[in-house]
Amino acid sequence: MNDFIHGSLYGGGIIVVLLTVTAMALWFERKMAGRMHSRLGPTIVGPFGLLQPVADVVKLLQKEDITPEKADAALFNLAPPMGAIAAIAVAAVIPFSSSIVAADLEVGVLYLLAIGALGVLPVFIAGWGSNNKFAMLGGMRAIAQSVSYEVPLVLAAMVPVILSGSMKVSDIVAYQAAHHWMVTWPFFLGIPAFAIFMLAMLAEANRIPFDIPEAESELVAGITTEYTGMKFALFYVAEYVHTLVASAVGAALFLGGWDGPFAPGIWWMVAKTLVLFAFIYWTRYSLLRFRSDQLMALCWRWLVPTGVVLVAASAVWVVFAG
Amino acid sequence: MSSQIGFGLVAAIILVSALFVVRSKNLIHAVLWLAVTLIGTAALYAQLNAPFLAGVQVLTYVGGVVTLMVFGVMVTRRHGGAEAPAESDSDEKGFIFATALFVVLALAIWKSPVPLPVQAPIATTNQLAHALLDDYLIAFEALSLLLLAAIVGAVVLARRRDPDPVSGEEAGAAAPTRSTTEVVP
Structure with a gap:
């Protein structure tokens, strides 16, 4: 019963x-996009435009909720909540400080890889259930992309697991706190693994430069073509949560998690997560979208x-030098 | 007591979703129900103190096998709509075979004495790794060799339809050759 209360509290929290962070994001x-384009971005709603997300949500709530007549209604309506659930569920194993973690599973890394792999199903369901050619193409691209990038993601995540000798995310962070962060030493293993991990995570989250399933210039809006109002918003939220969680996982596995001087652990974890998050947006507004075959070539020829x-x-490092 | 309620719940989910897998008229629905069945099986493993097995079950079966099945349906079916009718033989034949299989399996389980420990043994992931990579290394490697052979065989089968390997090689410098991994039509 205690576990139940513990889980509910952490889960709700x-x-x-x-x-909340997603809305702020x-x-x-x-x-940030505005500054990079030499404009101001939102300025009207609230101070510095801070209430803009609230206005966006209110706008989306007012939109008509449409289920296309020829769509597979059950699948069409199932996909958005499933996507959001899969994105949020990964957060369960992330240690936000040495004591704040919802479920410190013994196989934490495996859990987050497995739930990440589930994340492609809602995207596919949306593509198929919409009964729309553009959505369908987006869904097919998403599956090919996700199945391919699963491989380098697992390989890169294995590097901190091997180096620290544990699959428990909190143990990996504790190891880095006691020794070195994965990216500082052995850096020739940590930095490339970190790079591959973040690339593959971005590809799984379908972010630019990997947002080929959506690809608004060629596929209208890809899998979200037929979605309106809050159902569309759920996809949007899922994408942001996925990016946020990917940043947190990257910070925990490679950047030492809550480890840092002067401040309590949670502030370090939050700071590292937000820096990675900002970096992802930076790439989003700097890089162009890959073509699908280029994406596959990058994955299978270089990352794997x-x-x-x-x-x-x-x-080898663990056996001879560790 | 609470563990029995949990088991009952998971078992019910597995049974009902498995029923939907075989009764569904829509192939995509059947595959997605199969995903539910497999996740239920993973939940069973987790309840039996085998979290590693549960994770691998979800990662390979739901993340890999189901996704590939779905992909197979998408690229091979001519779909005039969101329907993908599943064609199956007569219900009677299927019922007879299923009943026969059930009777045989039930008899086998009923007759063979399987001593079950009251408490499921707790094996850590470390112990599992030592078992796989120390004690049963030969069997483990033999299995991976088998899988490798299957992969090579699949590639050979899939590549047979390539028109000209020489020109394919040349096109590969700019863009990858048309293979099964490429999906954009």
């Missing part, structure tokens, strides 16, 4: 915090072989 992204070498090298 994580959802509230994630959704919308504002942050628009501000590099990942295999990194995993083997980590094992």
